[in-house]
Amino acid sequence: MFSEFLFCFLVTGKFCNNSMKNLRTIVDGFGISFIERFGYFLNPLVLKIKKENKQLLVFYFHGLFESYKQKDLNHIDPQTNMTVEQFADFIDYFQNHNYTFLLPEDLKSDLEDGPYAMITFDDGYFNNTLAVQMLNKYKVPAVIFISTKNITENKSYWWDIIYKYRTKQGTNIEKIRDEQNFLKKLKYPLIDDYILKNFGKKAFTPWSDIDRPFKSEEITELVKNPNISIGNHTHNHAILINYSKEEIKEELSVSNKVISDLTGSMPVSIAFPNGNYNQQVLEVTEEEGFQYAFSIEPRRNLFPMGDNKLTCLNRYMTNTTNINKFGGFCRMGYTPNTLYDKLILNASFLKKKLKIFS
Ligand SMILES: [Zn+2]
Numbered sequence: 001m002f003s004e005f006l007f008c009f010l011v012t013g014k015f016c017n018n019s020m021k022n023l024r025t026i027v028d029g030f031g032i033s034f035i036e037r038f039g040y041f042l043n044p045l046v047l048k049i050k051k052e053n054k055q056l057l058v059f060y061f062h063g064l065f066e067s068y069k070q071k072d073l074n075h076i077d078p079q080t081n082m083t084v085e086q087f088a089d090f091i092d093y094f095q096n097h098n099y100t101f102l103l104p105e106d107l108k109s110d111l112e113d114g115p116y117a118m119i120t121f122d123d124g125y126f127n128n129t130l131a132v133q134m135l136n137k138y139k140v141p142a143v144i145f146i147s148t149k150n151i152t153e154n155k156s157y158w159w160d161i162i163y164k165y166r167t168k169q170g171t172n173i174e175k176i177r178d179e180q181n182f183l184k185k186l187k188y189p190l191i192d193d194y195i196l197k198n199f200g201k202k203a204f205t206p207w208s209d210i211d212r213p214f215k216s217e218e219i220t221e222l223v224k225n226p227n228i229s230i231g232n233h234t235h236n237h238a239i240l241i242n243y244s245k246e247e248i249k250e251e252l253s254v255s256n257k258v259i260s261d262l263t264g265s266m267p268v269s270i271a272f273p274n275g276n277y278n279q280q281v282l283e284v285t286e287e288e289g290f291q292y293a294f295s296i297e298p299r300r301n302l303f304p305m306g307d308n309k310l311t312c313l314n315r316y317m318t319n320t321t322n323i324n325k326f327g328g329f330c331r332m333g334y335t336p337n338t339l340y341d342k343l344i345l346n347a348s349f350l351k352k353k354l355k356i357f358s
Contacts, residue, residue, distance in 0.1 A: 028340070035343075036325070036336040043328035050332070053113040056301040057099070057330050058294065058315040060271070061087070063125040065210075075210040076127075077163035077180075080319035084130040091119075091138045093323045097331065101140040103229045104269040104292040104313075107305070114303065115331075118143070120294060120315065122233060122271055124151055124213045135227045144222070145233035145271040145294075148258035150213040156206045157213070157237065158183065158191050164207065165199050184274060187243060188236040216262055223263040230263050232256060232270040232290070239274045240281045248284045256288065268292060271315075286310040300333040 063081040065071045071078055082090075094101070099117040119135075121128050124146030135142055150157060159180050166176045183191050195203055206212035214222070222228050234240065235255040240248050252270065260266045268291045272281065275296030285293050292311050299314040316335065320326035329335050334342070 031344075032336045032340045035340050039329055039332075039336065039339070040325050043332055044324075047328065047331055052097075052115040052331055054303045055114060055331075055333070056102070056107075056116040056118065056303065056313070057094075058118040058120060058301065058313050059090075059318040059330075060120045060122055060294070060296065060315045061128075061131070061318050062122055063127045063210075064130045065127070066130060070210060073208075073210065074164060074167045075160075075207045076125075077160050079159075080317055082319065084134060086320065086323070087131055088134050088138075089323045090318065090320070090327075091134060091140055093327045095138065095140075097327070101142075103141045103143060104231070105229060107292070107311070111303070118313075120145060120231070120271060122273075123147055123157060123237070124219075124233065126209055126212050126214050126218065128214070129218075132222070132225065132228065136225070139227070141227045141229065143229045143231045143269060143271075145231040145269075146214065146219065146255075146259070147233045147235065147237040147273070148255045149235045150237065151219060151262075152216055152258060153204075154206065154213065154215065155204050156211060158195055160211050161195055161199060161203045164211070165203065184239055185242065187247075188238055219259075219262045229269075230259055230267055231294075232259060232267045234270075234273055237273045239276050240272055241276045241278050245280055245284060248281060249288065252284060252288045252290075269294065275315075282310065282312070298335045298338055300330070 061082065062079055063076055064087055065078075065081055065083045067083055067085075071081070071083075091101075094117050097115075099115050102111075102116050102118050104118070119131075119140065119142035121131065121142060121144045124144060128144055131142065134140075147157075149155060162180055162183070163176055166179065183194060186194070219230060223230055232252060232255045234251040235258070236251060238247075238251045240251065243251065256266055266289070270285060270290050270292070271294040277285075277293070277295065282293065286309055290310060292313060294313050294315050296317060297314040298316045301313050305311050316330050318326075329339075
């Protein structure tokens with residue numbers, strides 16, 4: 001990247017746009033990695049004196065793997081997925097630091113001082129049953145946000161289809177991510193059409209227990225477990241900012257109906273697919289009677305939370321091979337990336353210097 005930057009400068013006498021972007025990426029990467037290393041030593045010292053009792057940390061997961069070997073089968077987009085062993089370490093770490101795990105429903109009751117944590121799973125993968133064994137073992141609850149059409153039709157998640165087939169074709173990961181990001185801007189009928197045209201009807205059939213969604217009857221069985229709560233993740237995994245008000249309403253209400261038929265009760269919480277929402281999405285969410293909406297903004301939530309009809313909660317993405325490092329940052333209220341962004345914003349001098357690269 002440096003050579004590209006230099007070459008461009010020597011030939012044209014100017015810094016090319018692409019090279020400048022690349023250099024900016026390098027500078028950002030260096031800054032974030034510095035914070036990560038520095039925080040690893042500093043966070044535990046600060047956390048010895050820092051009070052954490054007024055905070056709720058919410059974490060989101062997607063799938064879980066039995067082992068790294070299972071991950072290598074490429075039956076599923078590995079995105080943020082962890083092994084079941086790493087999941088157990090995650091629970092263990094927060095319990096050892098006096099965190100109590102809650103469900104959204106528990107936030108209504110008068111809570112004593114925390115600290116509190118919450119585990120959430122998005123999409124409704126059958127492989128989440130691996131987590132259930134751990135939740136039972138540690139006596140910890142979790143919310144599973146399900147996209148109901150995938151459940152009722154045993155339909156593969158579209159991002160996994162792209163990943164599985166493209167990996168098989170030898171496409172590199174950058175190109176796969178570009179294709180997935182392009183599809184995230186579309187409504188679900190167009191995504192379905194795209195899959196159909198590119199991979200055929202059979203692509204909607206899951207390959208194994210690794211990539212398949214829960215079946216309807218498995219959800220009904222699952223909610224008998226007091227550690228499990230089911231939340232709404234729309235009917236079609238709809239990225240709601242792409243939809244009209246009427247369409248958003250439809251996505252939420254159809255999914256609510258399916259969940260209530262399967263579980264016997266209406267969900268109180270929703271996780272917005274891809275974390276995307278806007279004012280219109282929030283209005284419809286409140287109108288549909290939800291009490292808790294989950295984004296993917298990586299920040300802690302502080303008590304008291306106010307008495308709004310709809311409470312919005314931030315969540316940290318959980319993808320870690322080093323729970324001490326990851327946990328330390330979350331408990332401080334940051335991730336290395338958000339802390340870096342904050343420092344850059346606050347340091348106007350540094351910001352001006354870096355402007356030459358953007
Ligand atoms: Zn999702």
